[in-house]
Amino acid sequence: MDLRQLPALNALKAFEAAARHESFSRAADEMFVTHGAVSHQIRALEAELNIALFERDGKRVRLTEAGGRYAKEVRAALMALAEATRAVRAGDRERRLVVSILTSFAARWVTPRIGRFIEQYPEIDLELLSTNGLADFARDDVDAAIRFGFGKYEGLHVEPLLDEVFFPVCSPTLNGGRLPQTPADLPQYPLLRSDDELWRPWFHAAGLMSASEPKRGVLYQDSSNLLQAAIDGQGIGLVRRSIAMHEIASGRLVRLFDIDGPSPWAYYFVCPPRLLETVRVRAFRDWIFEEVERFQALYGRACAAGRDGAAEVLRTAGQ
Structure with a gap:
């Protein structure tokens, strides 16, 4: 698999948050960015995948069938990455001693x-x-x-x-x-x-x-x-x-x-x-x-x- 073909990590994180909340605004609040930034990331992701991930009805959004399947896989991958990062940091932290003097x-x-x-x-x-x-x-x-x-x-x-x-x-x-x-x-x-x-x-x-x-x-x-x-x-x-x-x-x-x-x-x-x-x-x-x-x-x-x-x-x- 060519990892260069993967979408940008920020776009995947924005998509996962929006899918979990079914709201661009709440995803933006969680990520400390604007609603427009989340919307832009997801539109770019949809264009890259050439598929609609959300159905939009005014300000309301809901996952498409393909978006729902993709959200589960993306969430699992991000969770695995987060756990691997936590384990690496924890191992390093056991050796690291910080003393205030x-x-x-x-x-x-x-x-x-x-x-x-x-x-x-x-x-x-x-x-x-x-x-x-x-x-x-x-x-x-x-x-x-x-x-x-x-x-x-x-x-x-x-x-x-x-x-x-x-x-x-x-x-x-x-x-x-x-x-x-x-x-x-x-x-x-x-x-x-x-x-x-x-x-x-x-x-x-x-x-x-x-x-x-x-x-x-x-x-x-x-x-x-x-x-x-x-x-x-x-x-x-x-x-x-x-x-x-x-x-x-x-x-x-x-x-x-x-x-x-x-x-x-x-x-x-x-x-x-x-x-x-x-x-x-x-x-x-x-x-x-x-x-x-x-x-x-x-x-x-x-x-x-x-x-x-x-x-x-x-x-x-x-x-």
Whole structure:
């Protein structure tokens, strides 16, 4: 059979819908096209087949005998094609894993480590969706998410993944390498601002009860941009542990003091309950919890090594 002799697929789809509804208008509504478009497709199909498929009585249409026979065959063929397409997509979807992750966490924490997941699970096609918006699992094509917040996500499986702390960092070349020696020195340096306003809680943790949030300078709403500003020597940034450690290990940033500021938010592993036991989601969940355990142990060793030894501990571990 010469498949080049088959009518156009759009014409067959329009005919099947019109035959099922016995209405060009309802077929048009189903296909999100105009009544005229459906009518044109069917007239072209009739001309190609050289046979009338519908009898027309004003605005009303009904199938001819030949049209009825043809409609059954066309419907069966389209259903078979739809089922074959669904099966192919389903097979591919079982291998495809889509994870929504906060942009800064994806860039600064997940990406440096993701090679281990790829090596461990080469059969999984991982897609990292970097976004600061919350994934809508009912609408978006997302399997799991790492969210930074309070952990209240109704209707979803939620597990605490990683607590967070904040501390000040800067470029080792800031102020010609003459860096603050005590927390009380910080007001003499440019402090980078964010809309989280976490400087005051950190100052309180450092015993500086009268210090306040910086009021001048650029306001950074993205943590990754603030971190980059610190790397570029624009000032001292108060940053999250998770996104700063890689830069400290590389020597691009220096942690100034061994004082952690509290974070009102934490990271959570989130997914629809029905997806939790799928192979792809379970693999990612197990992997990222292992990475977090490794990260926390490494952070503990770095803190124990003090300011001078922390970077070396991280570099040795490859962080």
